[in-house]
Amino acid sequence: MDNKPIVIFTAFMVVALIVIIGYLMMSNPFGAVSSAAASEQHGMGDQQAMILYLHNCASCHGTSGDGLNGNPSLINNNLSEAQIAGIIHNGKGKMPGLPKLTEEQVRKLASFVKRF
Numbered sequence: 001m002d003n004k005p006i007v008i009f010t011a012f013m014v015v016a017l018i019v020i021i022g023y024l025m026m027s028n029p030f031g032a033v034s035s036a037a038a039s040e041q042h043g044m045g046d047q048q049a050m051i052l053y054l055h056n057c058a059s060c061h062g063t064s065g066d067g068l069n070g071n072p073s074l075i076n077n078n079l080s081e082a083q084i085a086g087i088i089h090n091g092k093g094k095m096p097g098l099p100k101l102t103e104e105q106v107r108k109l110a111s112f113v114k115r116f
C-alpha cells in the first residue's frame with residue numbers, strides 16, 4: 001500500500017498550522033482589549049485625545065488648533081503641558097474650564113495640544 005499522499009498531506013497540514021499559529025501570535029486578532037492597552041503605550045491614546053479636543057475645544061480653537069473667531073491659536077505656543085492642563089481644568093478669561101474631565105483626560109489633551 002502506498003501511503004505517500006497521506007505523508008504529504010500531513011506535512012502540508014503541519015506547515016499550515018505553523019503558519020496559522022505564527023500569524024495568530026503576531027497579529028493577535030482576538031486581543032482587542034490588550035491591543036487597546038498596547039496602542040495606548042504606542043501613542044494611539046492620541047485618538048481619545050483627538051476626540052476630546054474635537055468635542056471640547058475645536059469650536060473655539062479650530063480643528064487644527066489655529067484659532068477661530070478671534071480665539072487664540074494654540075500652535076507653537078510657549079506654554080508647558082502643565083500650564084495647558086491648568087488652563088483646560090480651570091479655564092482662562094472667556095474660555096470655560098472643564099473641571100469634569102479626569103486628570104488622565106486633561107493630561108492627554110494637554111500633550112495633544114502641545115504637539116500642534
Ligand code: HEC
Pocket residue numbers: 053056057058059060061071072073074077078079084087088092093094095096098109113
Ligand atoms: C468658548 C471658546 C473656547 C473653548 C471651548 C476652549 N477655549 Fe481655549 N481659549 C479660549 C479663549 C478666548 C482663550 C484666551 C483666554 C485669555 O487669554 O484670556 C483661550 C486660551 C487657551 C489657551 C492658552 C493660549 C495661550 O497662548 O495663552 C489654551 C492652551 C487653550 N485655550 C486650550 C484649550 C483647550 C485644550 C480646549 C478644550 C479642552 C479649549 N481651549 C477650549 C476659548 C476657548
